[in-house]
Amino acid sequence: MDGYNIIGDWDELKELKKKDLGQARDKLIEMMAEYQAYSGHRVIIVFDAYYVRGIENKLKQYKVEIIYTKEKETADECIERLVKRLKNVQTQVYVATSDYAEQRIIFGQGALRKSARELSLELAELEREISHNVSQHLKTMPKSKIPLSDDVLEKFEKWRRGE
Template sequence: MDILLVDGYNIIGAWPELMALRDRDLPAARDRLVEKMAEYQAFSGYRVIVVFDAQYVQGTERKYKYHSVEVIFTKENETADQRIEKMAISLSNRKTQIHVATSDYTEQWAIFGQGALRKSARELMIEMESIEKGINKNVKTIQEKKPVTKIPISEELAEIFEKWRRGEK
């Protein structure tokens, strides 16, 4: 199993689209990152966990799921880096490969020491762009595909059948 741990604010601060959104509306930038990671998770099959520092959100530690993506806000006085390092250790086993998405150089070296692989924010962005192109291509192919009938019928008759199917008269 592959697990991707994402340093949320590090990625938001590195992706131009999310940086621009962050400057206007930080919660919207967080939500957009989580939406993109949900697409990543669905396409790649990785388990995705996005970790945000508690410094921008008041209160105690918070966890929730959004479209199978786990979102964690660290507890007070705990950084996302610290939580990611702990998770990299606790989730690691022979059947699991941990990937950490961050451009924090110190964090990259810390996770290397625990056997995790790193993805820089730029690498993740390029991979995400490729995934989005793949998704768009798949959607376009599905939309262009017409159901094949065994009996050739005219467009007019096909429209009549379609109205019947929808319950229209």
């Protein structure tokens, strides 16, 4: 995924970018971490070094891989290199970008594309599914025989999750 391309396309992130690019980046990473956790798909976000000076850097936050390109390398070049390395008979690669030229190049390499809008719609649908599943789970949860306040129940739930 071309991180800055997505940030520049999604209204929520575009507004955040005007105030603080770092916050917009972090929000995108958080959103994609939720997507990764729910879908199980491998997610790699590539950011141009143009905005973040320094050598190529790879980070892993949550289970999302974040790559900052080398200083004179674009996100598109890095994505193309990744597609060549990752695409094979058993692995279908999707690239999220609304850059038309990049879409044509990755099609030529056998990858598929998701536009920023398509990815946004997919995330919204996942959020609806998660909300529905949570509400279904809450309905089926056994009720306690001992009346407990919400804050006590919340503490018990945190303990159960190991938080």
